[in-house]
Amino acid sequence: MSKKWFVLAMVLVMATTLLTGCLSSEKKPEAKPDPAKAAATGKKVIRISIGLNEVHPEYLGLKKFKEEIDKKLPGKYDIQLYANAQLGDDVKTTEAVRMGNLEMTGPSSSPLTGIVKELGVFDLPFLFPSTEIAYKVMDGPAGQQLLDKMEEKGLKGLAYWENGFRHLTNSAREVKSPEDVKGLKIRVMQNPIHLATWKALGANPTPMPFSELFTAMQQKTVDGQENPIPTIYLSKYSEVQKFVTLTGHVYTPHILIIGKKLWDSLPKEDQKVFQQAAYDARDHVRKVSKEMNDSQTAKLKEAGMTVTVLTPAQLKAFQDVVKPVYDEYTEKIGKSTVDSILAEVKKVSAK
Numbered sequence: 001m002s003k004k005w006f007v008l009a010m011v012l013v014m015a016t017t018l019l020t021g022c023l024s025s026e027k028k029p030e031a032k033p034d035p036a037k038a039a040a041t042g043k044k045v046i047r048i049s050i051g052l053n054e055v056h057p058e059y060l061g062l063k064k065f066k067e068e069i070d071k072k073l074p075g076k077y078d079i080q081l082y083a084n085a086q087l088g089d090d091v092k093t094t095e096a097v098r099m100g101n102l103e104m105t106g107p108s109s110s111p112l113t114g115i116v117k118e119l120g121v122f123d124l125p126f127l128f129p130s131t132e133i134a135y136k137v138m139d140g141p142a143g144q145q146l147l148d149k150m151e152e153k154g155l156k157g158l159a160y161w162e163n164g165f166r167h168l169t170n171s172a173r174e175v176k177s178p179e180d181v182k183g184l185k186i187r188v189m190q191n192p193i194h195l196a197t198w199k200a201l202g203a204n205p206t207p208m209p210f211s212e213l214f215t216a217m218q219q220k221t222v223d224g225q226e227n228p229i230p231t232i233y234l235s236k237y238s239e240v241q242k243f244v245t246l247t248g249h250v251y252t253p254h255i256l257i258i259g260k261k262l263w264d265s266l267p268k269e270d271q272k273v274f275q276q277a278a279y280d281a282r283d284h285v286r287k288v289s290k291e292m293n294d295s296q297t298a299k300l301k302e303a304g305m306t307v308t309v310l311t312p313a314q315l316k317a318f319q320d321v322v323k324p325v326y327d328e329y330t331e332k333i334g335k336s337t338v339d340s341i342l343a344e345v346k347k348v349s350a351k
Ligand code: KDG
Pocket: 050, 051, 052, 058, 089, 090, 106, 107, 108, 163, 189, 209, 210, 226, 227, 252, 254
């Protein structure tokens, strides 16, 4: 073979090798999962998404929940925790759980009233006089009935965790009376009763997902917001808010939710472990949340905020102004639900 033909042949061989090599890399089938490896890790992935950050009591509760599942059902579930609304805000993640595109979430009850209107009872202002009474009512038969109503909507509510009593913050002025609220642009959760309550107080309320709130306050799109102390402190609202008034106008629960279809697919024994883990983590969240409430109010002062404690007469002025919200929303929530919760509050308060 002459030298010229030899070189040509070599070029052809190299070109063919390169070409088939490229093709083969382009056409190489996806590496099939190694059956042995898949079996080894064959855990069921359970993703849980919340809107708050990793130092908030709710996330600490998720860690406790995960710990208990890992301990009692070793190797069965890969519980993955997502904070800061990484997988969406309360409304989005709840819809995703309903559709089976996400396994679990822990929203406030308030944005869920579009799915289960009766949950709106928790948004009635000044419903619960204390956390102890809130716990007894939520953890009792009347609270359980509300969780049961979620099931026909594709959601299994496992337990009420503590978000807490909500307080007003703002960047404009100290608030001691409804008069001081007039005209303030206040972010509220996506819930008609919260909207009505702040309208009754003379504010200019704006519904907004939680993950957009800090930026809105930073850019002064809103003057203020209302959330429990741990959220105010741990989300560093003192950086963008000057005043906090301890209104305690609503006690909001978070609800730990799992998709109903997924729940029904779990073995009964596993359901028992999940349910107990939800209760144990609930109790942990409540304990941590109380400790934080007690310690962090002072820390907000140290951070430069003006903390206003209302006198009984000042608090009554707020309570009187928002009373019509009960009349406006009792029928919309469901009179039987409102009556049964109010009866429970009266009963446990009397003990
Ligand atoms: O994870 C829950 C939060 O997203 C939210 O519910 C917190 O109370 C809250 C709010 O104001 O949106």
